[in-house]
Amino acid sequence: MDNSSSESDLIDQIENDEFYKYFLKSGSKSSSVSQALTISEQVKKLGEGIELISRELQKQVLEKHDDLLRQGNHATKLENVLSTMNGHVQNLFANAERLRNQITGPYNALETHTKVLGRLHLASHILRQVNRIQQLSKRLSNTTDPVQKATILHELEQLASDSDLKDIDAVTSELRNIRAQQQKVVKLATGSLSQGIINENVGQTTTALQIFINLGIINNTLQTTIENSLSECRECLKAAFDYNALSTSSKVSKGPGRITLTSSQGFRNKIWIEIEKAFSEEIYQNCKQIKFLQTTVNNLNVQNIDVDIASKFWLKLGQLIQHEIKNSSSAVQQMLEEDYPKLLKCFYEMHEKLKYNEFVFDRQVLDKCENSYLSGSLNRLLDPAQSMFNNEIEVPSHDQIDSLIRIITSELSVALIEDNLSEKICKNVSKSIRMYALKTEQQIETGPEAAQVIAGNANSGQQKNVQYANALYYFQVQIQRMLLNMKDSLPQSGGSIINESLQVLVNLVAAILQPIVDSISSTIETIVVTIHLETDWAKLQVPPNKNTIPCSPYMRELTQFITRVYHTYLSNFNNKEVLSAKCSDVAIRCIELLVRHSSLLRPLSQGGRVRLHSDYLHLEHSLKVICPHLSDLGRPYRLLRSMASLITLTPEEIVASQASESSVPHSTVLLMLFSYAGSELASPHQNTAWSLPKLSVWLDEHPSEADRLDLIAGALQKYENLVRQKNSVNYDPVYPVMSKFLESAVKSLK
Numbered sequence: 001m002d003n004s005s006s007e008s009d010l011i012d013q014i015e016n017d018e019f020y021k022y023f024l025k026s027g028s029k030s031s032s033v034s035q036a037l038t039i040s041e042q043v044k045k046l047g048e049g050i051e052l053i054s055r056e057l058q059k060q061v062l063e064k065h066d067d068l069l070r071q072g073n074h075a076t077k078l079e080n081v082l083s084t085m086n087g088h089v090q091n092l093f094a095n096a097e098r099l100r101n102q103i104t105g106p107y108n109a110l111e112t113h114t115k116v117l118g119r120l121h122l123a124s125h126i127l128r129q130v131n132r133i134q135q136l137s138k139r140l141s142n143t144t145d146p147v148q149k150a151t152i153l154h155e156l157e158q159l160a161s162d163s164d165l166k167d168i169d170a171v172t173s174e175l176r177n178i179r180a181q182q183q184k185v186v187k188l189a190t191g192s193l194s195q196g197i198i199n200e201n202v203g204q205t206t207t208a209l210q211i212f213i214n215l216g217i218i219n220n221t222l223q224t225t226i227e228n229s230l231s232e233c234r235e236c237l238k239a240a241f242d243y244n245a246l247s248t249s250s251k252v253s254k255g256p257g258r259i260t261l262t263s264s265q266g267f268r269n270k271i272w273i274e275i276e277k278a279f280s281e282e283i284y285q286n287c288k289q290i291k292f293l294q295t296t297v298n299n300l301n302v303q304n305i306d307v308d309i310a311s312k313f314w315l316k317l318g319q320l321i322q323h324e325i326k327n328s329s330s331a332v333q334q335m336l337e338e339d340y341p342k343l344l345k346c347f348y349e350m351h352e353k354l355k356y357n358e359f360v361f362d363r364q365v366l367d368k369c370e371n372s373y374l375s376g377s378l379n380r381l382l383d384p385a386q387s388m389f390n391n392e393i394e395v396p397s398h399d400q401i402d403s404l405i406r407i408i409t410s411e412l413s414v415a416l417i418e419d420n421l422s423e424k425i426c427k428n429v430s431k432s433i434r435m436y437a438l439k440t441e442q443q444i445e446t447g448p449e450a451a452q453v454i455a456g457n458a459n460s461g462q463q464k465n466v467q468y469a470n471a472l473y474y475f476q477v478q479i480q481r482m483l484l485n486m487k488d489s490l491p492q493s494g495g496s497i498i499n500e501s502l503q504v505l506v507n508l509v510a511a512i513l514q515p516i517v518d519s520i521s522s523t524i525e526t527i528v529v530t531i532h533l534e535t536d537w538a539k540l541q542v543p544p545n546k547n548t549i550p551c552s553p554y555m556r557e558l559t560q561f562i563t564r565v566y567h568t569y570l571s572n573f574n575n576k577e578v579l580s581a582k583c584s585d586v587a588i589r590c591i592e593l594l595v596r597h598s599s600l601l602r603p604l605s606q607g608g609r610v611r612l613h614s615d616y617l618h619l620e621h622s623l624k625v626i627c628p629h630l631s632d633l634g635r636p637y638r639l640l641r642s643m644a645s646l647i648t649l650t651p652e653e654i655v656a657s658q659a660s661e662s663s664v665p666h667s668t669v670l671l672m673l674f675s676y677a678g679s680e681l682a683s684p685h686q687n688t689a690w691s692l693p694k695l696s697v698w699l700d701e702h703p704s705e706a707d708r709l710d711l712i713a714g715a716l717q718k719y720e721n722l723v724r725q726k727n728s729v730n731y732d733p734v735y736p737v738m739s740k741f742l743e744s745a746v747k748s749l750k
Contacts, residue, residue, distance in 0.1 A: 010056055019045055185211065193225070197289045205296045219306050225293065226313045229286040234320055236282035240274035241328040268335055272342060279346035284353065287317070291356050310358035318365040321347075325369065333369075340366070340373035345417045363420060374424055377411050381432035389439040395467040396436075398474060405478045408432065412486060412494075419491040426494035430501035436475060437504045440468050444512055451515035453523060453565050458572075462516070466572045469512045473575040476505045509578045516569050517582045521589045525696070527561060528593045530554045531601060532692060540607030549611055551618040559622035562590070566626045583626040588636045594619055595643050596699060599668050600683065600692065602675040609648045616644035638663035651676050651737045658741070666745035667708035673741070676734045680719065687715040706749055713742060 014020045019037065023046075037045065061068065189211040196205030212218040294310040306312075325336060336343050344366060351361045363370070384407060388400040408429050415425040444450075445461035452459070458466070479502055483495055531554050543549055551559070566583070573579045598612055620640060624630055631637050642663045646654050651673050658669055674683045685695035688711075702708060716739060723731060 010052060014049060014052070017049075020049055186215065186217075189215075190221075193221070197225070197293055200289075200292050202296060202299075205293070206300065209296065209300060213300075213302055213305070218302075222293075222297070222306055222309055226290070226309060226316070229290055229313065230316055230320055233283050233286050233317060234324065236278045237321065237324040240271070240278040241324060241332050268339070271332065271335060272339070275343065276346055279350045283317070284350050287314075287350070287354055287359065290314075291354060291359070294358060310356065311360075314359045314362075318362050321365050322368075325366075337369050337372035338376065340369045341414045341417055341421065343369060344421060348418050370421070370424075374428065377425060378428045378431060380407060381411060381428050382435050385432045385435040386439060389443065392443060395443075395464065396471050396475075401471065401475050401478060404432070404436075404475075405482060408479070409482055409486075412482075412490065416486075416489050419494075422491050423494045423497065426490075426497045430497050433475075433479065433498070433501040434504055437472070437508050440472060441508055441511075444468050446515070451519045453516060453519045453569055456568070458569055462569065465512050469509045470572075470574045472505045472509050473573075476502050476575075506575070506578060509573070509575045510582065513570075513573065513578065513582045516565075517586055520565050520569075520586055523561065523565075524558065524586070524590050525593050527554055527558045528590075528597050529692065529696075530557075531597050537601060537608035537611075538603040538605050540605050540611055542607045542610055549614040551615050552611055555615040555618050558590075559618060562586075562622050563625050570626070580627070584633060587623045587627040587630065588633060590619065590623060591633075591636045591640045593696075595639060595664075595668060596696065597692070598643070598647065599672040599675075600685070600695070602683065603679075604675045606648070612647045613644055616640060616647065620644075635663055643668075646672070651734050655737055655741050665705055665708075666741070666748070667705055667712060670709075670712045670738060670742060670745070673734055673738050674715075677732045677738075680722065681732045681735060682715060682719065684711045684715040687718050705745075709742065709745055709749070713746075716742060 015024060019042070189208045192204055193208035193212070195201070196203075196208055209218065209221075212221040290310055290313045294307075297305060297307060297309060325333065328336075347366065348361065351359060381404075384400070384404045388396040388404070411425050412422065412429065415421045444465050447461070449459055449461045450465055452462075479498065483490065483498060487495070531552070534552060534554065570579060570583065594616070598615075601608075601612070604612075620630065627633065646657060646664060646669075649657065654669060654673065658664070658666070671683070674681065684690075685692060690698070698711075699708065716735070719732075719735065
């Protein structure tokens with residue numbers, strides 16, 4: 001520890017000395033040495049430093065003498081080991097060289113023998129191939145069967161493709177003969193295939209196909225056949241669409257006032273004759289031939305043959321038709337778009353005539369023409385539906401509507417050739433119907449004047465609305481009649497589309513009626529509420545003859561009002577189905593209001609109950625003016641009849657009648673029972689300090705029987721608390737009946 005400390009001190013002393021540190025830096029120059037010391041002093045200083053280092057080295061050698069000796073011995077041993085290893089390496093190199101010489105000799109000899117053997121094998125192969133070619137060539141010359149010739153030629157073709165034989169003269173001469181024979185066989189097979197397909201001769205076609213199979217060129221042959229058929233189709237379409245050729249052949253006279261060739265009916269007829277001929281004859285025949293070819297190929301059951309002949313041909317035929325239409329003259333394109341159903345008919349009838357699963361009818365082929373035609377058809381359907389409203393004062397006449405019906409019928413009739421087109425035209429018809437409804441909706445009166453029912457006669461706005469509603473109904477009836485006539489030819493989906501749009505007309509008639517119906521219902525409620533203003537309900541006595549009881553003043557006014565508004569405002573609507581539905585709504589509301597307010601009426605004598613019974617009978621008779629088949633209302637009608645019978649009974653009899661299923665709600669029965677009680681047993685609206693109109697609104701907003709029973713229960717509970725506060729043991733006679741009935745009513749809801 002002391003040695004290392006002294007060594008460290010010496011190093012620090014030298015490194016920190018201003019003089020010595022210049023000699024410790026790498027690349028230091030003598031000029032950098034401190035000039036403060038003289039030369040002799042510098043030499044002396046250096047000598048002292050060297051002396052210090054020498055003493056330190058001697059000291060280190062003395063202290064580590066044993067370690068240095070051991071290191072010296074180790075170096076000697078290492079040198080001996082390296083010398084031994086060098087001898088071993090030299091021996092290894094000598095052995096490796098001797099081994100290499102032993103391997104190289106046999107390898108070179110083997111390589112030489114292998115090359116000789118390979119060349120012998122190649123020569124043998126060439127001789128065998130040449131021999132085989134000569135044998136097959138001889139067999140080819142002696143064979144007359146084209147199918148066998150094709151098999152031989154195919155094998156010869158494979159042999160001749162060997163690159164090792166290309167420079168052999170014997171093979172070259174044979175190949176010339178083979179090529180000539182092959183051309184003859186291919187020519188014979190091609191003619192036989194073409195003739196067999198045209199005549200649909202299965203045997204001839206099968207033989208020709210077998211030749212091409214044996215030749216190994218069946219797929220190329222089938223592709224060529226498809227291309228030839230497509231080429232024929234292309235040429236016949238070009239001829240049919242050739243505007244210039246048709247123009248020349250038409251020989252239209254020139255001169256002032258002559259019609260344009262493209263717009264003349266004769267020109268159109270001539271083009272359509274050519275188009276129909278192209279689809280029904282040339283294109284049809286080519287499709288039929290491809291169909292026959294596909295069937296024949298399928299029957300061969302041979303591997304590695306393209307079996308999608310028909311589908312590929314049909315796809316390319318569709319693309320070809322699209323291309324030829326696109327490249328035809330603008331006049332022809334315009335004609336095809338305007339008379340698109342004829343073009344579709346040609347294509348569709350050809351497809352149906354072929355009846356082949358591989359020929360899938362593709363509407364996208366004629367998409368461009370179809371879209372243009374549908375656009376024009378929509379314009380033809382929308383224009384009259386809009387133009388008949390140009391004069392805002394006049395309502396569309398029957399003649400105008402009939403004109404639109406004729407256009408609709410014409411458009412649908414033309415499209416009957418194909419269901420998909422019919423469905424799309426039906427959608428256009430639907431848009432026309434909706435446009436008519438929209439234009440009508442813009443013309444109808446919707447202000448307060450359209451809803452008034454107080455005046456003696458309908459005002460001009462209401463009369464106009466009736467005319468518009470009747471025009472809507474006439475339009476609807478004519479459309480339905482047209483659909484009935486076309487029922488067997490029009491697709492069901494198309495008829496459903498049009499019928500769905502007719503509902504818009506029905507809804508619009510209902511919308512025209514609704515403000516009047518709302519006003520009638522509101523006025524009826526105003527009249528019925530006056531039942532509470534008549535003061536003699538508690539004073540009336542039971543008359544001796546109940547059959548001659550007159551109705552109440554409010555009921556007289558109500559029956560007169562119902563009769564008047566029906567004949568003045570409702571009877572002129574021709575759509576009796578919608579009118580009947582709206583009148584049924586009025587009748588139901590009228591029954592509901594009379595039942596509600598008659599059940600709230602109190603105090604009420606037995607004579608008053610008898611007159612209420614008469615009022616119910618009068619109302620039933622009056623409602624038959626607007627709703628002749630009143631019994632068709634169902635539950636509301638049964639409620640009217642039930643209330644008429646209940647109103648004169650005692651509380652016990654009323655409750656007993658409810659034991660079986662009744663049309664009268666429990667809440668209505670309970671409200672009616674309040675009229676048998678004294679003033680202390682207050683009605684629900686009196687209990688809550690509501691007015692009768694407010695209670696009526698609340699009942700409209702809370703049709704739930706549970707909510708209404710809760711309101712009645714509150715009134716009974718308040719009465720019970722009032723009796724307890726008075727320490728009375730006597731309840732109103734009707735209270736126990738009501739309390740027990742309320743309990744059973746609540747249980748029936750659970």
